[in-house]
Amino acid sequence: MNDTLRKILAPTIFIVGILVVWEWAVWYNNLPDFRMASPSDLIPRYIRFWDLFLIKSWETLWRTVAGLGLAVIFGTLIGMIMGFSRFAREGLYPILVGFNAIPKATVVPIVALMFVGQHDFNTVLIAFLISFFPIAVSVSIGLSTLEPEYRDILRSLGASNVTIFWKIALPKTLPEFFGALKVAVTLAFIGTNLMEIVSPHGRGLGDLFDSGRISADYPLMFAVLFALAALGILLFYFVVFLERIFAGWAERSPG
Amino acid sequence: MQTPPSATMIELRGVSHAYRTKAGPLPVLDNLNMAVPENSFCAVVGPSGCGKSTLTRLVSGLMKPNTGEVWLHGKKVTSPRPTVGMAFQNPVLLEWRTILQNILLPLEIVKSPMSKAEATERAHHLLDLVGLTGFAEKRPSELSGGMRQRASLCRSIIHKPDVLILDEPFGALDAFTREDLWCTMHDLRREEPFTCLLITHDLRESVFLADQVVVMSGRPAHAQFVLDVDIPGPRSLDDLYGPKAVSMLATLRHQIQVAQGRATEADAPQEAQA
Numbered sequence: 001m002n003d004t005l006r007k008i009l010a011p012t013i014f015i016v017g018i019l020v021v022w023e024w025a026v027w028y029n030n031l032p033d034f035r036m037a038s039p040s041d042l043i044p045r046y047i048r049f050w051d052l053f054l055i056k057s058w059e060t061l062w063r064t065v066a067g068l069g070l071a072v073i074f075g076t077l078i079g080m081i082m083g084f085s086r087f088a089r090e091g092l093y094p095i096l097v098g099f100n101a102i103p104k105a106t107v108v109p110i111v112a113l114m115f116v117g118q119h120d121f122n123t124v125l126i127a128f129l130i131s132f133f134p135i136a137v138s139v140s141i142g143l144s145t146l147e148p149e150y151r152d153i154l155r156s157l158g159a160s161n162v163t164i165f166w167k168i169a170l171p172k173t174l175p176e177f178f179g180a181l182k183v184a185v186t187l188a189f190i191g192t193n194l195m196e197i198v199s200p201h202g203r204g205l206g207d208l209f210d211s212g213r214i215s216a217d218y219p220l221m222f223a224v225l226f227a228l229a230a231l232g233i234l235l236f237y238f239v240v241f242l243e244r245i246f247a248g249w250a251e252r253s254p255g
Numbered sequence: 256m257q258t259p260p261s262a263t264m265i266e267l268r269g270v271s272h273a274y275r276t277k278a279g280p281l282p283v284l285d286n287l288n289m290a291v292p293e294n295s296f297c298a299v300v301g302p303s304g305c306g307k308s309t310l311t312r313l314v315s316g317l318m319k320p321n322t323g324e325v326w327l328h329g330k331k332v333t334s335p336r337p338t339v340g341m342a343f344q345n346p347v348l349l350e351w352r353t354i355l356q357n358i359l360l361p362l363e364i365v366k367s368p369m370s371k372a373e374a375t376e377r378a379h380h381l382l383d384l385v386g387l388t389g390f391a392e393k394r395p396s397e398l399s400g401g402m403r404q405r406a407s408l409c410r411s412i413i414h415k416p417d418v419l420i421l422d423e424p425f426g427a428l429d430a431f432t433r434e435d436l437w438c439t440m441h442d443l444r445r446e447e448p449f450t451c452l453l454i455t456h457d458l459r460e461s462v463f464l465a466d467q468v469v470v471m472s473g474r475p476a477h478a479q480f481v482l483d484v485d486i487p488g489p490r491s492l493d494d495l496y497g498p499k500a501v502s503m504l505a506t507l508r509h510q511i512q513v514a515q516g517r518a519t520e521a522d523a524p525q526e527a528q529a
Contacts, residue, residue: 149347156315157364157414158335167363171351249351249394 034218041219042226049220052208053227060192060204061231063120067127068188068235072181075132079139083169084161089140100133104194112199119201123192130191131184138180142173175250178243185235189228205231263326264418264450265291265314270323271475272309283309284320285475291467294448298461300507301471301479302515307454310471311422314452315339328417337365340416340449344423346407348395354406355391358382361414374413381409384446385439401432405439412443421453425460434492437463441490458507462500463490470510480510 019039026038033041046053078096082089104126111122146169154164196206205224212220244251270287273280283306291297299307312318313325316335325332327339340361348357358378362369369377382391385405395403404424411419425433437460444451455461461468465484472479482503486494494500512518 147345147347149343149345150349152312152315152317152343153341153347153360153410154364156317156335156339156341156420157337157361159364163364167360168349171349174351247351249396 034216037219037222042223045217045220045223049208049223053205053223056203056205056208057227057231060189060196060206060228061235063123063204064127064188064192064231064235066124067191068131068181068184070124070128071132071135071184071188074128075135075180075184076139076177078132078136080143080165082136082140083143083173086144089144096133096136104130104191105198108194108198111195119195119203122199123195123204126195127188127191130194131188134180134183134187135177138176139173142176143169146172174247175243178239178247181239181243182236185239186232189232189235193228262292263290264293264295264328265289265297265452266326267310267313268324268326270313270320270325272306272313272318272320272322273475282475284313285477287323287471287477289469289478289481291450291452294450295466296444296451296453296464298453298455298465298468299471300455300458300461300468300511301476302473302511303456305471305474305476305514307471307476308422311341311420311452311454314418315341315420337361337414338417340411340414340419342404342407342411342419342421342424344426346395346400346403346424348398348403348406348410350395353392353394354382354387354398355379357395357406358410358413360410365414367414378409378413381413381443382406384442385409401428401436404428404436408436408439408443412447412449415447415449417450419449419451421451421455423454423456426456433457433460438492440464441488445489458504458511459495461507462486462503463492463495468503468507470507470514472514473516479514482507482510 023038023040026036031038078092082092107129108126111125115122115125150168150172151164154168159167192204193206193209195201196204197210200207200210205227208227209221209224212218212224267287267289270284271282272284273282275281287310289297299310301307309318313320314327314332316325316327316332316339319333327336348354349360352360355375355378358381359374362374367374379391382388385408387402387405387409390398390402390406395406398406407424411421425436428436440451441464451464453461453464462484468482468484469478470480470482471477484503486497486499509518513520
């Protein structure tokens with residue numbers, strides 16, 4: 001089978017297959033839509049609320065991407081500090097682990113109180129807080145495990161640490177960085193939605209989810225989940241696309 | 256301080272060095288003296304952990320000795336200098352660059368009179384010399400271990416260094432590839448002479464390549480024995496099986512045993528005395 005064809009066909013077949021089984025299971029068990037909505041229940045919701053879906057998706061997406069952008073900047077920065085200085089690594093590591101261990105659902109109300117009314121800022125902040133950890137850790141590990149020979153081939157010619165970072169350490173860390181970024185994408189979505197649902201402020205897909213709950217429109221809640229999944233897939237594959245461009249060399253050619 | 260005569264390229268004067276460890280200082284070099292004449296090839300052999308790699312780091316200026324001095328081309332070494340090339344057991348090619356880009360890497364650090372076009376031409380020429388014609392645009396992952404090491408050699412001399420420091424570059428290769436690369440080394444040096452300091456565990460390699468073999472003692476190491484290899488060039492692998500080489504190898508083997516503390520000077524091998 002043709003490679004491109006398979007890459008499109010395989011996911012399509014699986015998605016359609018799962019939808020069919022799902023539809024059949026709901027119909028067969030005769031489940032009411034508040035127990036389990038079926039795919040056919042969702043389509044009318046998308047048609048009816050299409051404008052809302054577009055607006056809310058955009059609100060969720062841009063705030064997630066903004067949080068992710070901050071996570072990339074600060075995560076890389078912290079990772080660099082930890083990667084190059086053992087002192088900083090040993091000092092910061094327990095703090096980072098402790099911070100990461102705090103369930104972010106508990107941070108949401110605190111942030112909401114701290115910056116009252118700054119909904120967009122708060123949402124971006126939570127998305128950032130939840131997603132920078134894997135980036136910081138992977139960059140720091142990537143840098144601190146750089147084999148000394150890699151440093152030495154440039155250092156023995158009199159290269160500065162900055163040169164070594166740009167020419168060797170940074171590109172060599174890129175595969176780990178993108179691996180972490182894929183994890184961070186999902187986390188950032190969780191962060192955005194956490195803010196939208198735990199501290200409702202009328203924005204994002206979380207708000208639409210909430211309306212579904214309040215107005216007892218259960219299929220709408222399911223429809224929101226699917227919209228979130230679609231956004232997640234979109235952003236994830238955008239990262240994969242960037243990875244191909246910047247770290248494509250790390251991929252083994254087949255065969 | 257008088258400068259050493261210009262005929263000496265590398266000189267170590269009373270070099271001692273110790274590493275700091277949890278259990279206290281670990282002395283690795285103790286009053287090491289050696290001199291390598293310009294454009295000659297010096298091999299250093301010795302028991303494991305006797306500080307051979309420390310020696311390369313001192314000569315390249317990556318490290319400073321606790322006491323003593325390292326001189327390179329009449330100048331005291333205080334920091335890394337661009338007139339040195341290095342290659343390690345691990346070829347450390349950058350996976351995200353093509354072979355050509357890897358070879359040109361030192362020229363991105365070192366100021367060179369070569370233009371970009373000249374440098375590229377030189378890189379291609381070196382690739383031809385080491386038998387990697389047509390591999391310039393390949394990625395390191397597409398090359399075998401021996402081919403990577405050849406590319407690494409090209410990179411280490413692309414900037415025309417005065418001194419090439421080789422830290423067991425052939426150690427991880429199979430026997431045939433290794434012998435192939437020995438001959439490549441001779442080819443490279445015939446083309447453009449440079450001073451070479453080779454760290455190795457392979458006595459045959461040292462005799463085949465070097466003009467002078469230094470045997471280091473056990474830790475903390477000094478130069479225990481220096482062997483002048485008087486096999487005239489151009490050498491061929493067959494020379495290694497001649498009586499001269501066989502006797503030199505016996506001497507070296509004996510000296511290593513002395514360094515390891517498994518033999519004394521007294522029980523020297525028969526061949527060496529003959």
